[in-house]
Amino acid sequence: MDRRKFLTATAGGTGALLLGGCGKKGGNVLKIASSLPRTGSAQGQTDTIVNGIKMAIEEYGGEIAGMKLQHQDMDDATAAQGQWDAAKEADNAREATADKDVMVFIGPYNSGAAKVSMPLLNEAGLLQISPAATWPGLTRKVPGEEKSGEPEIYRKSGKIHFCRVCPTDAIQGPLTAVFLGKELKAKTVYILDDKELYGAGIAGLFKKKCESPEVGIKVLGHQSIIATQANFKTLMKQIAELKPDAVYFGGTTQSGGPQIAIDMKNEPGLKDCPLIVPDGCYEDAFITGAGADTLNGRVYATIGGKDPSQLTGAGAEFVKKYKEKFKKDPEAYAAYGYEAAKVFLEAVKKVGKKDREELRKAVVETKDFTAGVLGKWGFDANGDTTLQVLTISKIENGKFNPVKTQE
């Protein structure tokens, strides 16, 4: 496809290969790798992230400083698992670090997967930007979780290579508890989680805030579920006996969210009880999985950041362009996929060459970034976004309807 590349390859023959052709051969291709669960039920949400990345690349005409921008869409899920797979995520990380043209690794979607790829990428010094992994421990110490050794275990080289454009669960979990107490006037809550790093993590943060004196919600119980079980009817009967004011589920659409909503609806004692789910369920697949009428007016979903319908200025423009281009409403994480690619591409523009270390530094040190669609933000010393917003949406008529934004 590239004439010069073709000529070098044929004329140079073995010589080109021996003389470390890597640097020369792809001299003007810059690859943006992304590793997201593209198979399985998170696909709707990751499609929208990839669309966001593509839109950002297109804005530069696919080229910066003579370097052709190429997006490499990697999948970290398997059909057999139906969701992310640790081995696949590790493979992707290795493939990306081995390819000298890859300058950034966008992803992953799941915090559990981040745990796998982060140490690998850190060692190789490859920049990683996640649009959606929200477990706080990835970037900083979480009180009460010191034993895990986070986040140092991800930073063997001592440098920060991982940053994220989405607010973490350290904001989402506690602010959800505040919302539950203040707005829904709940006095008691029952907590469920899916045992995963993300789900159990956010449920724990939520629980801690509920029990704090300023919120003062009584936690009636906390159980982990097994996502593959056919139903949770018995569990719901037990919860119904405790008569909680609300139920919280820390988990994703893939790890049991819809089934919990369905079984609550069928349990007479819980059919009007509010259910609150975090951003792992903030996607259309959650609504189609549980059925719009199952969720109507009773189920709340939270997301760190804003719902696409709330974006203003450049954000609103983005939503409009997205709709024109893909003939679909963007899902919640579209803007974060876009923002992750955008902050990187701006750094490429500044640095002007393919240098992993310089690009890493340029991105991690981003302050007061305004070129994107989320408003003005930057990365703090840990690599977390300074954006601290939580949106709570009520699911009504099959749509996420923002009812409250907390900062």
Add this chain to the structure above:
Amino acid sequence: MFELFAQTESAGFTQYLLTGLVMGSLYALIALGYTMVYGIIELINFAHGDLFMLGSFLAWQLAQQVGVTTAAANGSAAIAATILLMLLVTPLACASLNVAVDRVVYKPLRNAPKLAPLVSAIGVSFVFMCIGQFWGGASKVKFPNLIPSDNLLDGTGLQFSWKDAMVIGVTLPTMIALTVFVRYTAMGKAMRATAQNPTAAQLMGINADRVIAVTFAIGGALAGVAAVVNGFYNESVEYQMGFQNGLYAFTAAVLGGIGNIPGAVLGGLVLGVVGELGKAYLGTEWSEVLIFGILIVILLFRPTGLLGARTREKV
């Protein structure tokens, strides 16, 4: 966990027993398919769970085609007709598919070593799973909620909804019909004869191929019935559901004594009850440990399963 233990005493035990029996009869329906096929040709049909999954998608598709997807927007006549249609078409389709798979995949391997058809069955299972994913997508799909979940036992402190009633109301007659068929019809007799001694049965003039085809047809039909019932009961369908349900049903069949029809039913019921009681008293996350732990203990003392001793030549 222990907090819960204290709180679940009221109507608890009876309630969990009831739910367990309902879940158990679902497992039993699927387990029958495993056990019958094993009884005749000693094949563990690993694709059976995924056949059940395809049946679920078919039932869901039927409701979409007819346009009856909510209880509110349709009269009870339309709903009853839709349910009947599902209960008629799905088992029929599943039976045909099962027979077809046997013809194409397992039949040529009839005299091959036992492992060959077993591996083929695993292959078929993956093919079915991919068809399911292609058909219904990767996400969970909502099964139409056509059966009300009102409590029929109000005032007793127990809960038994129309949904539970439907599971029992469909599975019980199905199992009785199956027992009658196997016990009293000529074909049933031929099946039992083939299971006991295929060579002798063939020498007595029994057409083994026909018996095998009928077995696959009945097993498939039962999976189809289970698919419809399960769809209404759990209200969700997913391309991966075949694996979990298949594993449970297979376990039920082994627990009861694989190859033994009443054994599969008993195994299913035991599994359902133990599973629900485990969820209630040990916590949801430990119920599977309990189920499979009990399986190991039972097999230690009765290697042929609960009722397995009657068919000693099957091991």
